[in-house]
Amino acid sequence: MIRKLKYADIDFQKYKSAIENSVQNNFYASKLILDHLCESWEILISGDYKFVMPIPLKKKFGVQFALMPLFCQQLGIFGKERNPIIEQEFFKYFIQNYKVYYYAFNYQNTFEENLKFKKNYFIQNIEYLDLKKNYFKGRKSAVKSSQHLTFKELALSESLVFIQTHFKGLDKKKDMDKFFTYLNFLQAKNLLKIYGAFKEEHLICLATVIKSGKKISLLGLINDDMYRKDNGASFIIDRILTDHISVYSFDYMGSTIRGIEVFFKSFGSELQEYAVIENSRKDLLKSLLRKG
Incomplete structure (x- = not known):
């Protein structure tokens, strides 16, 4: 019952x-x-x-x-x-x-x-060299070409301006405000990690992740579009996997954008589809009117 x-x-x-x-x-x-x-x-x-x-x-x-x-x-x-x-x-x-x-x-x-399904991509903890065998050929090439970059863990205070300038995906100001509030909350609870890719002294890409238990979850991957050819995103994800995947699983947190989905998949991740119930505002209003 x-x-x-x-x-x-x-x-x-x-x-x-x-x-x-x-x-x-x-x-x-x-x-x-x-x-x-x-x-x-x-x-x-x-x-x-x-x-x-x-x-x-x-x-x-x-x-x-x-x-x-x-x-x-x-x-x-x-x-x-x-x-x-x-x-x-x-x-x-x-x-x-x-x-x-x-x-x-x-x-x-x-x-x-x-039901309707949405997609998530996930990597179970595995030895890095075994995982890398499953990288797509193009991803291996992108990682190799990005070795001129420098990897660094950052504090939230060091990252705020870059995030504010380059973050995409949240159009409403109130949603952006929620994102920053969430980042501060996660930091206060020691759940937030931020990693940056630098070209010389320039921060060109940044990843915000949640580290909880034996799982790392990607919250945001943020690029400076001027440096896309440097493959900073590939560099950061590969470095996180290099350092952690033997102990921690890695959750990409899903995406409905085809290009991002392919990017996640190209690191040898597995597809996890989850069922959703989704009603439009119009459908809900119709339902309420019928019941009224």
């Missing part, structure tokens, strides 16, 4: 244990991250926290919707084992009891419905 628990009623010790001991474990589902990113959130549970499903909530048009916050890629159902029957029960309860604007399950959840 699936039950809903409001935030105030959640046993966070049991919730933490359920997430950390689940086969689907990811940091997006942690209380720390959800508290920061979500306007509000609650959970669905089965049994005594045997399976849990966090639900981010946000008010839009004066109505509360299930809506994934910015910078949160995958949530879904978490448990000590994969169980398609239980996952289907969660799915049915979810769509029957929530107005869903956008929700992303995790790549290990499966359902009977023909």
Whole structure:
């Protein structure tokens, strides 16, 4: 039986244990991250926290919707084992009891419905030399041609101007403000790492990553377009993999842009597709009018 628990009623010790001991474990589902990113959130549970499903909530048009916050890629159902029957029960309860604007399950959840999928690319921890054998030929060439660059770990304070000048992908000022707030939050929690590629004294490319547990996740890869021919992005990703992939897995955090997707894939990463429920504003308004 699936039950809903409001935030105030959640046993966070049991919730933490359920997430950390689940086969689907990811940091997006942690209380720390959800508290920061979500306007509000609650959970669905089965049994005594045997399976849990966090639900981010946000008010839009004066109505509360299930809506994934910015910078949160995958949530879904978490448990000590994969169980398609239980996952289907969660799915049915979810769509029957929530107005869903956008929700992303995790790549290990499966359902009977023909849902839309999004793509993520991931590298499990592996010896670097074994991974490099799987690099695309063009990526090997780009990495080789970028060895004139210098790799350096940077503080957030050293990186802000470069990020403000060159960051692309967030058009709204309020979303950019959220990004910088998130970076400061991650830094305060010792989860943020920033790496730069330098051509002589010029910073030409920068990567912001989240380092949590045994996983590194790419939050942003930012280029100075004047230096694209120097392959700074290839250089940075290769250096991060060189230094860390034998111990840490690497999560590219996905992309809907074909060129970026191919870039991620070219480092020998594996595709992970995750199901999403996505409704347009128009569809939601129609649904509300019908119910009204």
